[in-house]
Amino acid sequence: MSDEYKIPNHVAIILDGNGRWAKKRGLKRSLGHKAGFDTLKKLSDYIFKRGVKILSIFAFSTENFKRDKEEVDYLMNLLVKKIHDLIKEDSNVKIIFSGRKDNIRDDVLNAIEEVEEKTKNNTEHTLNVCFNYGGRADIVDATKKIAEDYKNNKIDINNLTEETFETYLYNSIPDIDLLIRTSGEIRISNFMLFQAAYAEMYFPETLFPDFKNEDFDIALDIYNKRDRRFGGVKK
Ligand code: IPE
Ligand code: IPE
Numbered sequence: 001m002s003d004e005y006k007i008p009n010h011v012a013i014i015l016d017g018n019g020r021w022a023k024k025r026g027l028k029r030s031l032g033h034k035a036g037f038d039t040l041k042k043l044s045d046y047i048f049k050r051g052v053k054i055l056s057i058f059a060f061s062t063e064n065f066k067r068d069k070e071e072v073d074y075l076m077n078l079l080v081k082k083i084h085d086l087i088k089e090d091s092n093v094k095i096i097f098s099g100r101k102d103n104i105r106d107d108v109l110n111a112i113e114e115v116e117e118k119t120k121n122n123t124e125h126t127l128n129v130c131f132n133y134g135g136r137a138d139i140v141d142a143t144k145k146i147a148e149d150y151k152n153n154k155i156d157i158n159n160l161t162e163e164t165f166e167t168y169l170y171n172s173i174p175d176i177d178l179l180i181r182t183s184g185e186i187r188i189s190n191f192m193l194f195q196a197a198y199a200e201m202y203f204p205e206t207l208f209p210d211f212k213n214e215d216f217d218i219a220l221d222i223y224n225k226r227d228r229r230f231g232g233v234k235k
């Protein structure tokens with residue numbers, strides 16, 4: 001094995017624990033989301049500085065609509081008001097969104113489209129924001145598009161491979177190398193099921209608002225100790 005320090009190409013974070021962070025302090029859950037957003041701003045910058053090309057974050061799941069209206073509204077408003085703060089003039093980060101675009105407010109949709117448009121020519125890094133996202137829905141929606149293309153004679157079913165299937169997902173991005181979920185929950189809650197197939201997973205106890213740049217360094221050290229075999233046998 002080479003001793004070279006490996007930087008994962010694609011890091012994904014299920015940012016969890018905002019609610020518990022707030023509760024511990026006797027605050028409303030919404031303040032946990034605010035603190036989580038502040039952490040995300042610093043952390044995403046740092047992760048890109050460390051050389052990671054793609055960062056996916058789970059910001060809102062399709063299932064999160066089950067929460068109280070007050071909390072859902074707060075999260076939607078947070079996106080509308082703050083999403084532009086993720087764009088840094090000098091950072092060359094392309095921001096994309098993965099998720100169902102129906103069923104969300106017009107102002108939220110507009111904010112999403114604006115940010116995508118503003119950053120679409122950036123090439124150095126990609127920030128993939130999974131919003132109103134479900135991993136199964138991603139696969140089902142891709143399958144619908146394939147069926148549609150098949151009906152219109154645009155695809156030869158014999159050419160459908162894992163690689164071509166992947167291009168029908170909400171966004172065509174490489175596999176996840178390192179998947180982090182904060183707050184101690186050891187599950188993936190319907191996140192990027194297709195792309196997580198061979199991800200190395202790390203589940204720190206830290207609640208997301210407390211997750212600091214140094215905690216990401218620890219995640220990188222842990223990643224570097226993993227032996228990725230992809231089904232093969234080590235020589
Ligand atoms: C993650 O934090 C953020 C979202 C799901 C939007 P939670 O809100 O799930 O926080 P906990 O799990 O209740 O602590
Ligand atoms: C997953 O967290 C979704 C996001 C982080 C956006 P949840 O807090 O919604 O997941 P469960 O309910 O604990 O599985």
Ligand code: MG
Binds near residue numbers: 016017
């Ligand atoms: Mg949670």
